[in-house]
Amino acid sequence: MTGSADKFTTDIRVELISTVIYLAEMQKHRIVVSSEDLGSDALNQRFAGFVNHPAVAAYPALWDLGIWWDEIPRLAIHLTEDIHLVDSYFGKDGVQFLSPDEKLLMFDFVSHLRDFYTASRFSDYYTQSLQENRDFLALLNGLIAEHPLQSILEDYIGLKVGKVNFRLMNLLKSSFGVWTGDMDNRQVYSFCSRHWLQVGQRNKCLKLNLYHTIWHEFMHSVINPLSDKLFPDETLANEEQMTWYCALNESIIWAVTHRLCHSIGLSDDSDNELYFTNSRRNKAPKAEQMFGVLKDYDNCRDKYRTIADFYPVLQSAFGNPPE
Secondary structure: OOOOOOOEEOOHHHHHHHHHHHHOOHHHHOOEOOHHHHOOOHHHHHOHHHOOOHHHHHHHHHHHHOOOOOHHHHHHHOEOOOOOEOHHHHOOOOOOOOOHHHHHHHHHHHHHHHHHHHHOOHHHHHHHHHHHHHHHHHHHHHHHOOOOHHHHHHHHHOOOOOEEEEEEEOOEOOOEEEEEOOOOOOEEEEEEEHHHHHHHHHOOOHHHHHHHHHHHHHHHHHHHHHHHOOOHHHOOOOHHHHHHHHHHHHHHHHHHHHHHHHHOOOOOHHHHHHHHHHHHHOOOOOHHHHHHHHHHHHHOOOOOOOHHHHHHHHHHHHOOOOO
């Protein structure tokens, strides 16, 4: 179902959930692409008879629970091949904030999803989409074979990230980093949006876009846990703290990713202005400042052996979290 850990593939579970989200008309939240983005009405035609399916009707309630953004691929990887939810989803690898009644909503949704999968003959559709993805997946796999992406990342941060997985998503518009397990047995996923990769392809910067996205999403598995420790019980208490937390993580990760792209000649200082303008538009307000602070990390690796050792310097330069 999920393919080789060192090659790009798609995941039927992600495509299943995102198709339901697409049919629920969640484009207004910018979580999924539109038919205009796809350049075709074929998806609407293929699933025209399922727009009122219970799975489609049920999803907006899950959105209200917080099952959005990176929680969607996280939910997907906790589904079995026959579309049942594994218990670990409600542990440290998934959501821990749902009440018993909210968990029942989740199980009801998965039950509806399983019926959608069968009734719509989704596996047939997915097999067809694999053929349509074949050339693009081959292109991506050729590009990631040009550099040892995991080694470059781990050498720079001084840490092992775990077993890495590359996933292409056809309908979800953003890219996401998701991980499961502990440091001794961890799976780390870079879920990459086909939409934005193809924007990069049209702009003749696919490799830069691809490497940036992969490293960015893998880095979330490193930086987010460090930032979690800034809060009591690793729990964000309010929206102001969440906004600050996301801005801190994104600023550090955008800076590290730019350093990595510099290291293999995909970018240089002439790209900085455009890159940091883009980072500010993407909720990384201090990426340029973090990029400058990282020079001390680069120059003092005998003192700072890992990015975790250097994290307090980055966090101090960014500022303190709100109370």
